[in-house]
Amino acid sequence: VRKIQRNGPQTPIEVEQPFALKAPRTDVMLVTPWLAPIIWEGSFDQKLLDATYKPLNFTIGMTLFAVAKYTRFLKPFLESAEKHFMQGYRVNYYIFTDIPEQVPRVELKPGRSVVVFNTVKYSRWQEISLRRMEIINKHIMNKSIREVDYLYCLDVDLIFTNHYGAETFAPLVAVLHPGYFNILRNKFPYERRPESQAYVPKDHGHFYYIAAMFGGTLNNIVDVTAACHQALQVDKVNGIEAAWQEESHLNKYLVTNMPHKILSMEYLCNSEAPTPASVKVCRFSTVKKNHAEIRAQ
Ligand code: UDP
Numbered sequence: 281v282r283k284i285q286r287n288g289p290q291t292p293i294e295v296e297q298p299f300a301l302k303a304p305r306t307d308v309m310l311v312t313p314w315l316a317p318i319i320w321e322g323s324f325d326q327k328l329l330d331a332t333y334k335p336l337n338f339t340i341g342m343t344l345f346a347v348a349k350y351t352r353f354l355k356p357f358l359e360s361a362e363k364h365f366m367q368g369y370r371v372n373y374y375i376f377t378d379i380p381e382q383v384p385r386v387e388l389k390p391g392r393s394v395v396v397f398n399t400v401k402y403s404r405w406q407e408i409s410l411r412r413m414e415i416i417n418k419h420i421m422n423k424s425i426r427e428v429d430y431l432y433c434l435d436v437d438l439i440f441t442n443h444y445g446a447e448t449f450a451p452l453v454a455v456l457h458p459g460y461f462n463i464l465r466n467k468f469p470y471e472r473r474p475e476s477q478a479y480v481p482k483d484h485g486h487f488y489y490i491a492a493m494f495g496g497t498l499n500n501i502v503d504v505t506a507a508c509h510q511a512l513q514v515d516k517v518n519g520i521e522a523a524w525q526e527e528s529h530l531n532k533y534l535v536t537n538m539p540h541k542i543l544s545m546e547y548l549c550n551s552e553a554p555t556p557a558s559v560k561v562c563r564f565s566t567v568k569k570n571h572a573e574i575r576a577q
Pocket residue numbers: 344345346347348349350405408409434435436437492574575576
């Protein structure tokens with residue numbers, strides 16, 4: 281990763297004055313106990329961030345799996361990303377599919393491109409989902425994904441519905457799960473069997489993160505995917521599958537490797553549940569799907 285030489289625009293720009301004694305929001309947590317910011321509408325100045333980061337000419341990578349029937353999500357996903365995701369930055373979409381001819385041709389803005397990789401279709405949907413850790417790791421290690429400043433690993437059954445940009449840049453970033461942001465940690469759906477590598481005791485952990493999106497620099501993504509892949513393999517040898525597959529392992533990893541930045545539920549809205557009052561804008565939303573119909577049998 282390129283060294284960031286400065287933290288601010290080259291020439292001063294007009295921004296609203298921040299006051300040390302005035303919290304931009306008082307209804308939500310803006311910083312974790314380990315001093316990682318939590319990103320909410322109203323907590324950042326998009327103009328200031330873009331004036332800082334756009335001159336650095338970053339390339340943002342994104343991994344996207346569309347295996348079997350999930351290729352149908354690609355078109356709405358990509359079209360919405362072209363409208364809202366990292367506008368003004370270079371973007372490489374890395375699409376993994378078993379049906380390359382079903383990757384739609386979507387008009388891309390300058391500096392943005394699609395790279396298609398062939399991948400096998402595992403028979404169980406759980407396996408398709410959890411194998412992403414191994415596949416992402418291998419593609420970084422063999423250098424077929426390189427020269428990106430930040431990599432985002434996303435589910436495909438989602439659409440962008442609002443601005444999603446530089447405020448999410450961090451060495452390692454994770455998103456609050458929209459279903460578990462306001463419950464006691466002993467109720468988090470962590471894996472609770474000590475026999476699994478994903479085991480988290482009832483009195484451990486901070487936040488429950490959703491596996492539909494994690495991101496960061498390549499070094500950090502290599503580490504998190506390697507750790508999850510290895511843990512998944514050990515579980516497999518021991519004949520145990522964690523409650524929520526790779527999400528359980530991701531959460532276990534993040535208990536001790538805390539993210540440098542956390543995205544609020546704005547960055548993963550559940551379109552099938554009421555929007556929490558704290559969410560002023562949904563930026564990335566789930567697409568309704570019929571699980572029984574769409575999942576590989
Ligand atoms: N996936 C896929 N084909 C499948 C099952 C899963 O491509 O048959 C990929 C796809 O990227 C999907 C992700 O794995 O978004 C996670 O699966 P899913 O979205 O079904 O899990 P959920 O979000 O419902 O927990």
